[in-house]
Amino acid sequence: MVEKIQPGDAIHPGKPVTVDRYGPAARANHWITALSLILLGISGLALFTPSLYFLTGLFGSGQNTRAVHPWIGVVLFLSFFVFFFQLWRANLPERVDIVWLSKIRDLLSGHEENLPELGKYNAGQKFIFWGMTALILVLIASGVVIWEQYFAEYFSIPARRVAVLAHSVAAVLIICIFILHVYAAIWTRGTLQAMTRGTVTGGWAWRHHRKWLRELAGQRKTGPAE
Amino acid sequence: MDSPRTAVSNPPTQPMASNLGPGDLIRRSATAELPPPTRKLTEVAKLIDVSKCIGCKACQSACVEWNDTHPAVGENVGAYENPHDLTENMFTLMRFTEWVNPETDSLEWLIRKDGCMHCADPGCLKACPAPGAIVQYSNGIVDFIHENCIGCGYCVKGCPFNIPRISKADHRSYKCTLCSDRVAVGQGPACAKACPTGAIVFGTKADMIKHAEGRITDLKSRGYANAGLYDPPGVGGTHVMYVLHHNDKPHIYANLPDDPKISPLVQGWKGVTKYVGIAAMSMMAVGSVIHGVFARPNRVAAEDEENAEKLVEGKPVPPPNHATTSEGR
């Protein structure tokens, strides 16, 4: 089965070749999600450990921090899940992901040519995608249970204790995945522009996602030259 | 001036300065480095003798009066509890249980004055994320400092007795103060002072334990073989204690916990999760920075761009590496 090409992905010949990777809607969603996640991280960490309580100052007060955090969570949940439906197909795991993962050392030591050719996402990106998906589900569900203003009273105190523990463990994990995601995008030069301009260079696609590039070229999804 | 010894004395007519200050704090929520207390006050306690309580609710009225709370007008749902639960406007509540003693087959009407137990090891304080929203004085009183409270409800999860209530109006947590403002000026709690039967007494914790012993001896002589003092060790003892006629089964008194402890979930949340979590997040961040500084970035080579251009122009490019490329899902 050939990986379905995502609508909107297209090649523009030129020097260098540019490849459309994310349309404006996906990018907008990505940045809303990113901003929400950062604000949630700051406000959540402020209530997670007293040494970071001073971060509540960014929101005006502890009371404000407590009040806005869950609402930002709702924004994150909605924007992430629009984003989710744009990306999930291309993130389904494949056998090649196991081969790729088994050679991850080659990637880190600069021998990416030893790794298999990949579609739009590599195993690391898929891990981040599904990890975020699962953790956001845990966070929204547990977050509702401990949302004091509206919902906490509908749950027993033992249930709220489970929820607050699950919420903090999931938050720690998602922050770790977030750091991994940001760092991987920085380390792999040329990646950030996929989320700013929406395009990557042909060389970037050839190097990291050659199967995706071949498919785009093969299906002649070639846009007009720039 | 040390802690008051009784709730029955009347206050002097002259104004008095508060005797509970920052130097009396032995714990302060979300505060790691609390200066040691400047003196040690004698521990106080309120002793509630369930066997003497007639359920008149004078204590509830006194509490509302003293704390100037405004409970809503109640609604009769066929139970004696009024209101039906503790609220941010009702810090203490008489809970009524009709219990048939299986040994004697007689009905016993158990009336327990519910409210904060002023635990020596307070779960509410342990859970609270806001610096100084919950404090514990060296006399044993656990007090909520409302201006520091952020209304998160963590104290509700931390408390083993289901005591704190968050106001929907001002988003702050409320509970019995053990009348810290009265104790600070040498007075006992309002509820103890109002009790017409002497079921609520107040004094030093040592005196209250001694007083309870007398009551327990009396109850035993009247056939309550399991009478005893409820001062649960799981929370380090409490500064509100009960004399129970059936101390072998506290749960019959409207679900008073048999062996209250701070939940292991709360301990795990505030303990290992916090330390391991912070370590993990810091390691990720520091590891990324180190890798970013010392490792070579993964850059696209000029050759990659050339290959992409050839591919797009339809010129021959290196073929897919079939040994390592999967042909399908």
Ligand code: SF4
């Ligand atoms: S509601 Fe207030 S007192 Fe309770 S844990 Fe939160 S900040 Fe502390």
Ligand code: SF4
């Ligand atoms: S009974 Fe609950 S609210 Fe009172 S001191 Fe103990 S833990 Fe805190």
Ligand code: SF4
């Ligand atoms: S000690 Fe004071 S605050 Fe607590 S129940 Fe009695 S009157 Fe109310």
